[in-house]
């Protein structure tokens with residue numbers, strides 16, 4: 081079953097397309113990464129999928145309903161969202177903010193302890209949201225997004241404000257949620273994060289998807305077919321795979337000249353730069 085289905089979606093602001101003609105689907109249980117440079121349309125798509133914006137053309141279906149229905153309370157119960165604009169009360173403590181969400185979703189009291197542990201904020205629960213560091217704020221917002229263990233989770237740059245230790249803690253938690261059945265749609269600039277977490281990624285550039293697939297598939301697809309050979313005398317040869325190269329390697333091998341042979345695989349970052357011509361950020 082597809083949890084998200086996007087068909088020829090276009091979103092126009094004035095005379096500019098934020099999304100040109102975007103189509104893809106996400107099956108239940110997948111962690112799907114939407115990668116793209118700043119301004120490529122990632123947040124616009126999340127807003128469409130969560131009923132904060134309408135499409136100009138095309139259709140988007142989320143949890144078997146048109147995306148425009150996502151603001152209805154029955155649908156709201158089924159997903160969680162983490163974005164910049166948190167919706168948390170600055171003057172309330174983390175715990176008090178979570179209590180509001182707990183009541184909204186009609187959850188047991190224990191759900192607050194569980195989620196605080198999950199985001200590594202048990203010790204800070206009595207702190208006001210206004211005094212939290214950027215990383216703590218992000219974890220508190222995430223706690224509110226997942227307290228009801230939603231079927232579907234939207235994460236817009238989930239770890240952008242986190243140090244590596246807290247990011248690793250969140251990755252572990254997200255994998256755990258995913259194993260329990262939550263489908264995750266995340267946007268990120270962080271290629272290592274995408275590679276670590278995502279079953280599939282799409283690379284978005286100027287409102288269009290330029291590549292889509294698992295990180296492994298994309299690396300295979302964009303491999304440049306070269307072999308790198310290091311010889312014992314320190315020479316390095318980068319040669320195309322084929323008969324001629326095989327003969328040269330056989331000759332070097334017979335003479336005991338070969339130190340190391342490897343095929344060159346692009347990183348997700350290399351593929352991103354190839355697709356978009358951009359450095360990240």
Ligand SMILES: Nc1ncnc2c1ncn2[C@@H]1O[C@H](COP(=O)(O)OP(=O)(O)OP(=O)(O)O)[C@@H](O)[C@H]1O
Pocket residue numbers: 093094097098116117118119120121122123124125
């Ligand atoms: N409400 C709006 N009115 C006009 N233009 C908009 C609006 N929202 C977004 N845009 C434009 O649409 C394009 C895509 O913006 P979007 O916020 O979706 O990009 P993004 O990929 O999420 O970027 P970032 O990584 O910086 O968050 C940008 O050119 C942006 O200026």
